[in-house]
Amino acid sequence: MTNTRRLALRRGVASAAAAVLASTLIACGSSDDDSRRGGGGSGTVRVVLQAQPATLDPIVGPRSGQMVWATVLEPLVTTDEDLEPSEDGLITGWERTDDTTWTFTVREGVSFSNGEPADAAAVVNTLELTRDSDASILKSYWANAVDISAPDATTVVVKTETPQYDLPNLLGTVYLVPPKYYDEKGPEGFAAAPVGTGPYVFQGQNAGRDMTVVRNDDYWGEKAENEKIVFSWSTEAGQRLALLQSDAVDIAMDLPPTQQDEAESADLELVTEETAMKIIAFLQTDKAPFDDPDVARAAALAVDRDQIVSGIFDGKAVADAGLLNVKPGEEPAEQLEPDPAEAKSLLGGAKVEVPITYPAGQYTNIEEVAQAVGGMLEEAGFTVKYNPLDYGTLTTQVIGRELNGLYIFAGVPNVAVPDFFASGFMKTASITGNCPDPQIDAKVAEALEQADGEAAQPIYDELNTLGVVEKTCYVPLYRQVFAYATQPGVSGFEFGPLNTGDFTGVTIG
Amino acid sequence: MSRVLVRKGLRHLGAALITLWLAVTMAFALGRLSGDPTSNILGPMATPEQRDALQAQLGLDQSLVVQYLDYLKGIVTLDFGTSLQFYQPNLDMILDRLPFTLQLVGAGMAIAVAIGVPLGVLAATREGTWWDRTASALALLGQSVPVFWLGMMLILLFAVRLGWLPAGQSGSWQHLVLPAVTMSLYPMAHVARLTRASMSEVLREPYIDSARARGLRVRSVVWRHGFGNASAPVLTIVVLQAGALLSGAVAVEYVYSWPGLGQLALQAIQFRDFPLVQAIVVFGAITFVVLNQLVDMLHVAIDPRLR
Numbered sequence: 001m002t003n004t005r006r007l008a009l010r011r012g013v014a015s016a017a018a019a020v021l022a023s024t025l026i027a028c029g030s031s032d033d034d035s036r037r038g039g040g041g042s043g044t045v046r047v048v049l050q051a052q053p054a055t056l057d058p059i060v061g062p063r064s065g066q067m068v069w070a071t072v073l074e075p076l077v078t079t080d081e082d083l084e085p086s087e088d089g090l091i092t093g094w095e096r097t098d099d100t101t102w103t104f105t106v107r108e109g110v111s112f113s114n115g116e117p118a119d120a121a122a123v124v125n126t127l128e129l130t131r132d133s134d135a136s137i138l139k140s141y142w143a144n145a146v147d148i149s150a151p152d153a154t155t156v157v158v159k160t161e162t163p164q165y166d167l168p169n170l171l172g173t174v175y176l177v178p179p180k181y182y183d184e185k186g187p188e189g190f191a192a193a194p195v196g197t198g199p200y201v202f203q204g205q206n207a208g209r210d211m212t213v214v215r216n217d218d219y220w221g222e223k224a225e226n227e228k229i230v231f232s233w234s235t236e237a238g239q240r241l242a243l244l245q246s247d248a249v250d251i252a253m254d255l256p257p258t259q260q261d262e263a264e265s266a267d268l269e270l271v272t273e274e275t276a277m278k279i280i281a282f283l284q285t286d287k288a289p290f291d292d293p294d295v296a297r298a299a300a301l302a303v304d305r306d307q308i309v310s311g312i313f314d315g316k317a318v319a320d321a322g323l324l325n326v327k328p329g330e331e332p333a334e335q336l337e338p339d340p341a342e343a344k345s346l347l348g349g350a351k352v353e354v355p356i357t358y359p360a361g362q363y364t365n366i367e368e369v370a371q372a373v374g375g376m377l378e379e380a381g382f383t384v385k386y387n388p389l390d391y392g393t394l395t396t397q398v399i400g401r402e403l404n405g406l407y408i409f410a411g412v413p414n415v416a417v418p419d420f421f422a423s424g425f426m427k428t429a430s431i432t433g434n435c436p437d438p439q440i441d442a443k444v445a446e447a448l449e450q451a452d453g454e455a456a457q458p459i460y461d462e463l464n465t466l467g468v469v470e471k472t473c474y475v476p477l478y479r480q481v482f483a484y485a486t487q488p489g490v491s492g493f494e495f496g497p498l499n500t501g502d503f504t505g506v507t508i509g
Numbered sequence: 510m511s512r513v514l515v516r517k518g519l520r521h522l523g524a525a526l527i528t529l530w531l532a533v534t535m536a537f538a539l540g541r542l543s544g545d546p547t548s549n550i551l552g553p554m555a556t557p558e559q560r561d562a563l564q565a566q567l568g569l570d571q572s573l574v575v576q577y578l579d580y581l582k583g584i585v586t587l588d589f590g591t592s593l594q595f596y597q598p599n600l601d602m603i604l605d606r607l608p609f610t611l612q613l614v615g616a617g618m619a620i621a622v623a624i625g626v627p628l629g630v631l632a633a634t635r636e637g638t639w640w641d642r643t644a645s646a647l648a649l650l651g652q653s654v655p656v657f658w659l660g661m662m663l664i665l666l667f668a669v670r671l672g673w674l675p676a677g678q679s680g681s682w683q684h685l686v687l688p689a690v691t692m693s694l695y696p697m698a699h700v701a702r703l704t705r706a707s708m709s710e711v712l713r714e715p716y717i718d719s720a721r722a723r724g725l726r727v728r729s730v731v732w733r734h735g736f737g738n739a740s741a742p743v744l745t746i747v748v749l750q751a752g753a754l755l756s757g758a759v760a761v762e763y764v765y766s767w768p769g770l771g772q773l774a775l776q777a778i779q780f781r782d783f784p785l786v787q788a789i790v791v792f793g794a795i796t797f798v799v800l801n802q803l804v805d806m807l808h809v810a811i812d813p814r815l816r
Contacts, residue, residue, distance in 0.1 A: 052776065054594045134562045188596045207605035208768030209679055232678055234766035235775070238661060242676035243766075246668040390781075 043227030045506045048240050050254040052233045055191040058175035060135040063414050067501045068231050071213045073196030077171035083327050083416035085168040090176055099163040104156040110197055110220045116178040118197045120150035125179040141170055163449040166417040173414040199224045199504050224504040250490045255483045256364045257316045263485040272483045274318050274328040276497045278411040281475040284434045287404040289352045298346035300472035302380035303373055304338040309478050312368045318479040324418040324464045328497045333461035336469045343380035353383045355405035360388035363410055370408055398432055418460040419448055426467055435473030525798045532794035537580050540783030589788035594780040599788035610769035614754045616685055617692030625697040629704025634731055651698030660691045660764035677765040688765040696750040703746050707739035745804050752800035
């Protein structure tokens with residue numbers, strides 16, 4: 001190698017190193033400014049979530065994103081502590097004019113943060129987008145609404161094809177969007193900079209890193225106590241806890257049992273809340289082996305949910321014996337008690353093979369839960385074959401009726417009405433369709449036609465008994481407990497069992 | 510001479526294009542093998558009609574051949590489609606995240622070279638001594654330690670226990686330190702081992718003896734005459750490792766919640782966002798092929814025998 005060439009090489013390497021260093025410093029420098037913009041301070045609440053919200057557009061977005069977008073956008077109907085619709089939100093009253101007609105009153109004088117009026121026309125627009133957009137995530141819930149109109153600025157009339165008592169409940173998960181702005185921006189543009197009527201205004205996002213909302217000083221309701229919330233995310237639970245321990249965030253969401261123990265021993269404030277999310281084992285009763293009612297009953301009797309909760313979750317989940325008891329704390333009218341001896345005798349020594357399908361990695365400790373269910377079935381005399389699938393494949397196979405045996409799946413209600421699971425899991429034409437029965441179909445329809453939830457409840461009790469206790473199509477296992485931890489001195493965060501969060505009262509002491 | 514060079518260049522370009530085509534075709538096939546993404550997008554409560562409408566909107570109701578041709582056309586026209594999960598153009602998202610991955614790879618490789626090269630030279634110049642054995646052991650350790658574990662340990666020590674550095678995420682130069690150190694370990698070990706091997710070979714050459722006999726200073730013999738001639742394979746591995754890290758930063762980005770391409774790829778895979786996965790794979794393949802070409806060009810520039 002000549003001196004000239006060596007010199008050229010050395011210069012090349014030096015230039016490359018300098019370029020890397022310069023780009024790193026430049027990039028870090030610009031990030032530093034951004035970080036200061038969103039960094040901590042007395043009025044800033046820093047929250048780390050489990051995942052980045054897929055989109056901030058509530059028309060198309062999964063409800064897992066509402067922890068963030070609900071700071072800026074508001075549901076049409078708010079829910080009280082008991083998860084019942086209340087009249088203190090954007091919609092201030094409703095009346096069931098006849099079996100299939102509902103009249104809603106919209107709050108007067110509310111505007112979106114961009115100045116558009118949040119009136120009845122805006123409500124109609126949002127409901128029509130929800131019902132008609134191809135990618136609308138709630139489309140199937142609104143198929144029954146045949147006519148939606150706004151006779152004046154504060155009145156919305158919804159006509160349904162068949163009677164439906166829970167319409168006000170369904171409005172609890174429909175978020176109001178500004179008609180003109182949404183039309184101009186489309187789902188993509190709206191998601192990049194959502195505009196709503198909520199207690200915060202969207203300030204901006206650093207792609208892939210964080211999203212910031214600031215207090216809306218023109219909010220129609222009670223103003224937020226903090227000035228700003230910075231949402232970031234980390235998929236790894238250990239990292240979320242480490243961020244909290246190292247004072248990089250004020251609140252760390254969604255901590256699994258191991259991190260809950262660590263948070264407690266690190267003297268952080270740990271809060272656990274029972275959620276409406278249920279983990280259920282479904283038996284496909286129109287296919288072998290569970291097309292034999294004795295075999296299905298044996299499987300249901302073999303599973304001891306209390307053992308699963310205490311053994312795997314160390315009490316950090318709540319055993320749940322019902323399917324249609326949607327609200328946390330609710331008990332079913334009747335339940336099936338585990339009886340392994342009876343399960344064994346029902347099988348009568350027959351060798352029955354059961355595939356257990358579950359969404360690997362989707363829910364906390366789901367592998368261990370599947371193993372525990374399998375172990376209990378084996379104890380009763382079943383031969384078990386495990387079939388872990390990714391969530392998407394499992395959903396596709398469930399919907400396509402491709403599975404047999406037992407599969408474990410979560411029921412995650414958007415609203416706290418029993419019909420969510422009755423229509424979702426019990427009807428012949430439902431997500432799972434694992435318990436086809438004309439009697440069940442008739443009762444699900446009958447329940448919806450009742451005057452209100454109270455009148456429908458006895459029918460749901462009957463349905464629950466039919467599906468869980470008599471036909472044993474469903475083996476409810478437990479309710480998920482949501483845990484979050486905060487820095488000492490952080491208070492005022494309110495978590496809702498339907499995966500909602502109210503940050504307006506958060507203060508940092 | 511120039512005709513030979515042109516022919517050689519065309520051959521390289523042809524090979525690069527074939528590699529690229531294979532990579533993008535594999536990305537397409539794997540995306541289609543992973544099943545129907547509409548369940549994830551619409552959720553389990555969607556009606557069959559709704560699923561059909563979305564499939565038509567995404568072009569999934571077309572034959573695979575039509576889908577494949579559309580896909581290739583998209584790549585050629587730099588239209589990488591829209592993410593099913595984020596409702597944003599894939600290329601925009603990749604370009605948003607790329608600077609973070611470049612920062613991480615750049616800083617990681619800088620540390621790897623700054624430590625790996627002296628370590629390799631040290632081992633080669635003291636062959637058979639405990640310096641050599643220690644350096645080799647360190648290099649072996651660097652290649653064996655799982656990145657995920659190392660990342661968690663560094664977080665526990667430097668962020669949680671000592672509070673010196675942030676536990677993760679991004680925002681300032683301090684945020685970069687732990688991920689970059691974690692990222693550097695494997696390539697550092699690789700660079701150290703290769704430097705040692707290359708230097709050992711060069712240090713046995715007669716011109717090194719000649720340089721010593723002429724009374725040149727040890728530093729000059731080792732660095733100017735020794736490392737100067739041993740650096741070509743090291744440079745190659747540095748560039749190739751940087752390419753591999755660009756698409757292989759997933760574990761480090763996951764552990765530290767670093768908002769780079771690896772993290773984005775992981776999210777895309779989890780959601781079955783196959784247009785985004787495809788776009789990232791295509792982008793990674795293009796980067797790797799370009800870097801390979803760069804290495805070839807550097808070799809030609811450095812070594813006249815290759816011209």
